[in-house]
Amino acid sequence: MKKLVTGILLILIAAVITACGSTASNQSSGEKGKESKEIKIGATAGPYSDMVKKAIKPGLEKLGYVVEIVEFSDYIQPNKALDNGDIDANLFQHTIYLENFEQENNMDLTALLTVPTAPMGIYSNVYSSLDEVKNGATITLPNDPTNAARALNTLRDEGLITINENADPLKVSEKDIDENKKNLKFQPIEAGQLPRSVESADLATVPGNFALAASMNLLDALALENMLDSYRNVVALSAANEDSQLAKDLKAVVASDEFEKVIDEEYEGFGKPEWMK
Incomplete structure (x- = not known):
């Protein structure tokens, strides 16, 4: 009888240990699943x-x-x-x-x-339309090559300049300009300073992220960039x-x-x- 009782107890203990192990394993698996999310x-x-x-x-x-x-x-x-x-x-x-x-x-x-x-925009406190831009107007551009190319492409799209058709659109610079119809005077400056340049220049090309950081409204731009992907x-x-x-x-x-x-x-x-x- 003692051997029988002892055997039953051992079986019950083994079952409890197995169940606990299974529960712990499930919990561990669940935690890992949660961590992966x-x-x-x-x-x-x-x-x-x-x-x-x-x-x-x-x-x-x-x-x-x-x-x-x-x-x-x-x-x-x-x-x-x-x-x-x-x-x-x-x-x-x-x-x-x-x-x-x-x-x-x-x-x-x-x-x-x-x-x-957010696209680059052409902003002005002087003109309400690009049609009003006068001969010799000043325009600020980003001084880094990537954003300068964006600015020049935008000016081309708006008909203010023409660019050599063989120029790489991602690397366009002032030397690629074939015709500057309004004789715009370009003023390259640090991109972060472009929002402030709206106050001093006739026109300013401002990348969207800097415009938003300066609390400018994108829809106030005279023109927005037709952005390449x-x-x-x-x-x-x-x-x-x-x-x-x-x-x-x-x-x-x-x-x-x-x-x-x-x-x-x-x-x-x-x-x-x-x-x-």
């Missing part, structure tokens, strides 16, 4: 961190993600954080900047997809995660009707990439 998305403070918050985060949360937005104040740290795994994705830069940055810093990042972006901001990931489930889910969220509705309601003047048109 906890992500961090980096963005520069302003319209793009706002876009993540209003247009991207809600869609990801519907898919079960727990999203933390990490704000940055410069254009260096977001890619460093992405490269070393401190964040899972970022949104703040266009493709050209990303490709140059990863080459210069020996990183392997990828542009997952382009998103609506290479200049539109992208959601970027580490190249190792290009085919991950997160990458697939980010694409689905940004391609959704809900995302486009938020853009239409909250981001007037933002130019949409070709895939959204």
Whole structure:
């Protein structure tokens, strides 16, 4: 009888241990599953961190993600954080900047997809229309090659200059101008100073991110850039995660009707990439 009782007790103890182990395993598995859904998305403070918050985060949360937005104040740290795994994705830069940055810093990042972006605009406190621009008017341009090309392409699109047809649109400079119809006087300055130059110059070409940072209304521009997709901001990931489930889910969220509705309601003047048109 004692042996029988002892045997039964051993069986019960073994069953309890097995059940506890199974429960612990399930809990561990569940915790790991939850952790895999906890992500961090980096963005520069302003319209793009706002876009993540209003247009991207809600869609990801519907898919079960727990999203933390990490704000940055410069254009260096977001890619460093992405490269070393401190964040899972970022949104703040266009493709050209990303490709140059990863080459210069020996990183392997990828542009997952382009998103609506604030375009460069031609602003003026002197003229209410480009038709009013007088001969010899002064116009400020960004002094960096990438944004200068954007400004010159915009002036061409508005008929103020013509550009050599053989010029690379991504590398256009003043030397590529064939005709300056209004004899505009170009004043290259630091891009961050362009919003202030509206007060001193007849015209100013201001990139959208700097215009918004200065509380300028994009729709106040006399003309907005017909932006090439290479200049539109992208959601970027580490190249190792290009085919991950997160990458697939980010694409689905940004391609959704809900995302486009938020853009239409909250981001007037933002130019949409070709895939959204």
